[in-house]
Amino acid sequence: MPSKALFSKFSTLTDPRDPKKTTHILAEIMFISVCAILCGADDWNAIRLFAKTKERWFRQHLTLPGGIPVAITFNRVFAAIDPDEFRQIFIQWIRDVLSGLQLSDSRIVAIDGKTIKGSAWNKGKDAIHMVNAWCTKAGLSLGQYKVDAKSNEITAIPELLKLLELAGSLVTIDAMGCQKKIATAILKKEADYLLAVKGNQKKLYGELTRAFEQLWQENPEDGPCPEFAEQEGKSHGRREHRRCWVINDIAEGSNASGWQAKTIAAVQLDSQKKGKGSTLIRCNCSAPPHKSGIF
Structure with missing residues (x-):
């Protein structure tokens, strides 16, 4: 089965739903969603469309007892799961992926903040701001951490660093992250830093x-x-x-x-x-x- 590691990791994700009222397997919903997002899906309808388009392939590897979930099901499931637990599982999977790649010791990890486009659709709500760690060598995100509404990037970056495997990497951060606490946290991870x-x-x-x-x-x-x-x-x-x-x-x-x-x-x-x-x-x-x- 492709991406067995990804599927098995999502099998450990806590299912908050009532088992008597569920049709779809949680790990399968997560697996489909990640595959769709990696292929460019950016909303629940796009995930559903991707899954329907690739249904024959998914049925070769998943049981799909309730068929392909509808868009609202993807929405409700992601709204119900613990985001911290999901993030830790996903980052652990990314670690496994990177460990299988022949990355040089000069791996560069760029940490910066970004605002999620369209996340302020609800009137009176601030847009969601994330701190992202991007591995330039592998061309993928190692992890993200949401900046709390009452906080800023300075407090979010150390929390993201705790989740990452950075030994032997060079971590680059813009001037916002130029803080002694952050520099010390990077060095404790046996990594190097380059701060603006x-x-x-x-x-x-x-x-x-x-x-x-x-x-x-x-x-x-x-x-x-x-x-x-x-x-x-x-x-x-x-x-x-x-x-x-x-x-x-x-x-x-x-x-x-x-x-x-x-x-x-x-x-x-x-x-x-x-x-x-x-x-x-x-x-x-x-x-x-x-x-x-x-x-």
């Missing part, structure tokens, strides 16, 4: 900008600077030129060393589109004591 640094961390940001201003004064030409790289390319109709400077010798007692950072970097992005140009400089700090291979 902006004004929300004034002391660290000031230290980084001063360090690179001094580097540029001492090296007015890019060539003599040993830790320098550049590249050109096109993206979204723009011509881009990136330059990156890296400083590895972090002084003891500095702000960066207090973050357990081993490397700081500055990336300058020059872009041009339709005759108009712009320049953006980003600062980053990184702690690569493990095997992610960064810099």
Whole structure:
């Protein structure tokens, strides 16, 4: 049976329904739903349509005692199950999938927040905001965590990190996640971090900008600077030129060393589109004591 691991994991999911009033097997509903979503279904009707279209294939591997569930059944079941339990099962399955792939030690996991489109359809309700962990090497999401209405990404990211297997990975996060607590949590997972640094961390940001201003004064030409790289390319109709400077010798007692950072970097992005140009400089700090291979 294809994806036996996925089906067997969903077999452990607690069924909140009254067994006397159920026709469909919970694990089969979950299995059908995940297959449909992976193939692009984005609502209950689309899941139902996918299942009906592939019914012959599903009947080869599932019992389907009540046939293909209707859309409202998928809706009601997902509304009834424990979302935390579902998330843990799904993330464990993703771990198993990744363990079977020959991923290099330089696996990059990008963590960022996103708002679910159309989730604020009910008047007076805020849109659902999620923190997502994306494995760039495998091209799939490792897990998501809903940001509580009374909270923000800063509190949601540590909760997501607890669920992930990150050893040997490089975790990248934008400036919102540039927090000592988050950096420490990543290191405890035997992973490396690359954090964007902006004004929300004034002391660290000031230290980084001063360090690179001094580097540029001492090296007015890019060539003599040993830790320098550049590249050109096109993206979204723009011509881009990136330059990156890296400083590895972090002084003891500095702000960066207090973050357990081993490397700081500055990336300058020059872009041009339709005759108009712009320049953006980003600062980053990184702690690569493990095997992610960064810099």
